[in-house]
Every structure is written in structure tokens, then in C-alpha cells.
Amino acid sequence: MPIIAPSILAANFLDLKNECQRLNASEADWFHLDVMDGRFVPNISFGIPIVEAIRKATTKTLDVHLMIVEPEKYVEDFKKAGADSITVHVEACPHLHRNIQQIKNLGIKVGVALNPHTPICMIENVLTDIDMVLIMSVNPGFGGQSFIAHSLIKIKELKQKINKIAPQVLIEVDGGISLDNASAVMHSGADVLVAGSSIFHSKSPEETIHQLKKIK
Numbered sequence: 751m752p753i754i755a756p757s758i759l760a761a762n763f764l765d766l767k768n769e770c771q772r773l774n775a776s777e778a779d780w781f782h783l784d785v786m787d788g789r790f791v792p793n794i795s796f797g798i799p800i801v802e803a804i805r806k807a808t809t810k811t812l813d814v815h816l817m818i819v820e821p822e823k824y825v826e827d828f829k830k831a832g833a834d835s836i837t838v839h840v841e842a843c844p845h846l847h848r849n850i851q852q853i854k855n856l857g858i859k860v861g862v863a864l865n866p867h868t869p870i871c872m873i874e875n876v877l878t879d880i881d882m883v884l885i886m887s888v889n890p891g892f893g894g895q896s897f898i899a900h901s902l903i904k905i906k907e908l909k910q911k912i913n914k915i916a917p918q919v920l921i922e923v924d925g926g927i928s929l930d931n932a933s934a935v936m937h938s939g940a941d942v943l944v945a946g947s948s949i950f951h952s953k954s955p956e957e958t959i960h961q962l963k964k965i966k
């Protein structure tokens with residue numbers, strides 16, 4: 751059964767309290783929070799105050815995805831704001847091992863994200879140090895994009911590696927996930943499905959989450 755992590759980026763920000771309450775009452779497992787800085791990605795989303803506000807609105811896991819340069823400057827603040835896990839991008843971290851240790855030392859889970867063009871071998875040497883790998887199945891920066899089909903091959907390759915080296919590591923897939931492709935993503939080896947538009951722009955977000963949750 752997949753872990754379902756609705757991406758708050760697609761929520762109605764004017765009605766965020768209500769959006770959080772609906773997710774609380776749903777089968778969603780985590781809240782996925784996309785932080786964008788306008789430097790690592792060509793978009794700016796939200797930051798620490800929003801994470802802090804959402805923390806007060808839910809007891810579910812806050813899965814914070816930092817699409818920012820120099821994440822080491824901010825991870826402590828995001829932990830204080832209520833993050834249960836922090837994911838950084840391999841492309842934004844020349845000292846990835848140090849960044850991972852810094853997040854682990856805060857006592858929370860740590861993930862590493864890979865852009866669509868980044869090969870799996872870039873994280874091979876840290877696989878035993880982390881809790882999760884996030885495979886970007888769109889180019890990061892915007893919700894509502896189409897799933898990049900090659901991601902399925904990448905997920906399979908990663909799953910094989912993880913099975914050999916670090917079977918406890920979760921595979922999270924993010925971008926363009928919908929009821930149409932979620933089954934293929936799961937069969938390729940995913941554990942966590944991040945979905946924004948397909949949940950929040952559907953007629954019933956609760957029902958879409960229920961349908962995603964049923965995928966084997």
C-alpha cells in the first residue's frame with residue numbers, strides 16, 4: 751500500500767486551514783511541502799512561516815522538500831517549524847554527505863532528491879545514510895506538469911540498488927502522479943506517491959486519495 755503525500759503546492763492557499771482539515775480527515779499519510787527559492791528552481795513558493803502554520807493544523811508527517819540552494823543555512827529553522835523529514839537536492843549540495851549528517855543530527859528523517867536528468871549513481875555512496883530517495887518525475891519548480899515516462903526505468907534501477915544495499919530506504923516519486931499512472935509507478939518500486947494537481951484539482955480530493963491508497 752503506498753504512502754500518499756498530497757503536495758500542498760496545489761492547495762487553495764486562501765483556505766489553507768480547511769484544506770489541512772480535509773487532509774486530516776482523509777487517508778493521506780503525509781503532507782508534502784515544496785519550498786522553492788527562485789534560485790535552485792525558477793519559482794518561489796513558501797517558506798518557514800507556512801510550515802509552522804501547517805504544523806499547528808495537523809499531526810500527520812510533514813515531509814519538507816527543499817528546492818533551494820545552500821539548504822544547510824535553513825534546515826534547523828525548518829526542523830523548528832515542525833518538519834518531520836527534510837529532503838535536499840543532490841544537485842544543490844556539493845557537500846551532500848555533510849548536509850545529510852546535519853539533518854540526521856537534528857533527529858529527523860532525511861531524504862535526497864534527484865532531478866530527472868540526474869543518474870542514480872550520484873547518490874549510491876550515501877544510500878546507507880539516508881531514509882528516502884525522492885525521484886523527481888517532472889522538472890522541479892511547478893505543479894501540474896506531465897509525468898516523464900523515463901522515470902519508471904529510473905525507479906526500477908533505484909529499487910534494485912536499494913534492495914541490495916539499503917532495503918529500508920523509501921522511494922518517493924514526485925511530479926505528474928495521477929490515478930492513470932500511479933499503478934505503474936508503484937509496480938516500478940515506489941513507496942511514497944506525491945500528488946498535487948490530481949488530488950486538489952479533483953472533484954473529491956478525499957476520494958482521489960482513497961483511490962490512490964488502494965493501488966497495490
Ligand SMILES: O=C(CO)[C@@H](O)[C@H](O)COP(=O)(O)O
Binds near residue numbers: 889891924
Ligand atoms: O515538487 C514539485 C514540483 O516542483 C511537486 O511536488 C509538485 O508540486 C507536484 O505537483 P503535481 O505534478 O502533482 O501537480
